[in-house]
Amino acid sequence: MPVPYQLQCRECRALWGNQPVSFCQNCFAPLEVTYDLAQIRGQFNKDEIARRGTTLWRYKELLPLPEVCDASLPVGFTPLVKAAGLGDYFRSKSLYLKNDAVCFPSLSFKDRVVAVALTQARNFGFEIVSCSSTGNLANAVAAQAARLGLKACVFIPADLEPAKIVNTQVYGAKIIRIAGNYDQVNRLCSQIADKHRWGFVNVNLRPYYAEGSKTVGYEIAEQLGWRLPDNVVVPMAGGSLITKIYKAFNELMELGLVERKNVKLFGAQATGCSPISAAVKAGRTEIDPQKPNTIARSLAxxxxxxxxYAASTITGSGGWAEDSSDPEIVDAIMLLAETEGIFTETAGGVTVGAARKLYGQGRIRPEETTVLCITGNGLKTTDALAGRFEESEPIAPKLAFFEEYLERELVKEAK
Amino acid sequence: MNVTVHIPTAFRRHTGGVEKFECSATNLNDVVDTLGTRFPELKPHLRDQDGKIRRYLNIYVNDEDIRFLGANHLFSEGDEITLVPSIAGGK
Structure with a gap:
């Protein structure tokens, strides 16, 4: 049986079969994967899914996987955490965190997209896999390529956080640092992919790669007991994730796995790089590009x-977009850590900071079920907290010194 | 005054394989019109029904996205104009 999916132009709707291209050869608009849901329907049900391993591969029928592929890496199925502490802060009793800060293997949601993209990279016979990245994607490509025995060569803006660079190099990947911002790196990669036969996960493999993001949506629905939330707050950089969560919910409704519901999608950006939220706030879907200036480099x-497509999805769902300034991002990182024990990177700070505003504005109501997508791990961006905590003086390893210390601290606290 | 226009592989099926060409276009509208006149097969893919340049067509002047320079930006002698289809992205 042929695979039940193929590439389709998002604008002229032309069908292109399966090949490593990201835009329509007729009209140059982006391609996305379309599924024959009639063929998929009835191939699996909730009980069948429940019996499968707790990884994103449990939704294999809804992913563009080759007939033969290595689906053994336990990626995805991250915790959906009921957030009582942060919920109290927002006066909400039904707040959840989708915690991809602990996604396997490289601690961000990018592991999902890369897992799917690399099955196709192998299928198409690429020996070198690559990407343009703000850090997390490079980590995910490097880690998974190492395991699959593929060569990885990734392109990053030169000013990335040191942790994200080491977290790529350790896997033996080649890093090419570009003296420019992400958008310049990205353009260069489009030109390289045009000339060299490399599997760029987010360029020529992009339609397949992007489908991996849908698993965030499937997992949210399943972990809520096969029901959809009222609201989801999603960080936005290129804007793909939010559209794919929406697509996932629609597929589940179409397949009868969840009841029909209008889920509101809310997008979060850093104020210093907010082309999508600016468009939403202005009531537009056309995007004016910006020159990024934010500590949230993964969203820059x-x-x-x-x-x-992100702006259209948000407005079409009845949602909204908000942005967080650099100080608000840091405050939100700390708020999440102090209330929920989850340390997220700056992108998570953007999301929590935006949620704070959305609750404040009444756009998200406390009685509604809301999920915040935490997409990355705080250990990768510790420099964002530099200077936030005082370095304490060490004390001698003697009980008397500890007692003295305790007394001093108690006095301090009393003040 | 001449500028060089670079055409990506995907577009070349509409340009008879031409990879780059020189022309005397002076600004964005001019270069898009020149492309459409010179390569009639490419023309419908450059502008939408309202005559606006299609949103997934990215145009760079040297290394700068033309949207930062403004639609009325005047080209200079020797400028390299690069077309890039539906550019990739991140999160």
Whole structure:
């Protein structure tokens, strides 16, 4: 049986079979994977899924996987955490965190997209896999390529956080640092992919790669007991993730796995790079590119590839978009850590900071079920907290010194 | 005054394989019109029904996205104009 999916132009709807291209050869608009849901329907049900391993491969029928592929890496199925502490802060009793800060293997949601993209990279016979990255994607490509025995060569803006660079190099991947911002790196990669036969996960493999993001949506629905939330707050860089969560919910409704519901999608950006949220706030779907200036470097994409589609999804769902300034991002990182024990990177700070505003504005109501997508791990961006905590003086390893210390601290606290 | 226009592989099926060409276009509208006149097969893919340049067509002047320079930006002698289809993205 042929695979039940193929590439389709998002604008002219032309069908392109399966091949490593990201845009329509007729009209140059982006391609996305379309499924024959009639063929998929009835191939699996909730009980069948429940029996499968707790990884993103449990939704294999809804992913563009080759007939033969290595689906053994336990990626995805991250915790959906009921957030009582942060919920109290927002006066909400039904707040959840989708915690991809602990996604396997490289601690961000990018492991999902890469897992799917690399099955196709192998299928198409690429020996070198690559990407343009703000850090997390490079980590995910490097880690998974190492395991699959593929060569990885990734392109990053030169000013990335040191942790994200080491977290790529350790897997033996080649890093090419570009003296420019992400958008410039991205353009260069489009030109390289045009000339060299490399598997760029987010360029020529992009339609397949992007489908991996849908698993965030499937997992949210399943972990809520096969029901959809009222709201989801999603960080936006290129804008793909938010559109794919929406697509996932629609597929589940179409397949009868969840009841029909209008889920509101809310997008979060850093104020210093907010082309999509600016468009939503202005009531537009056309995107004016920006020059990024934010500590949330994983979201610093001024020319978002899926910006138009993200803005359309948000407004079409009845949602909204908000942005967080650099100080608000740091405050939100600490708020999440102190209330929920989850340390997220700056992108998570953007999401929590935006949620804070959305609750404040009454756009998200406390009685509604809301999920915040935490997409990355705080250990990768510790520099964002530099200077936030005082370095304490060490004390001698003697009980008397500890007692003295305790007394001093108690006095301090009493003040 | 001449500028060089670079055409990506995907577009070349509409340009008879031409990879780059020189022209005397002076600004964005001019270069898009020149492309459409010179390569009639490419023309419908450059602008939408309202005559606006299609949103997934990215145009760079040297290394800068033309949207930062403004639609009325005047080209200079020797400028390299690069077309890039539906650019990739991140999160």
């Amino acid at each position: 994409i001024g020319n978002p590839a899926d910006g138009y």
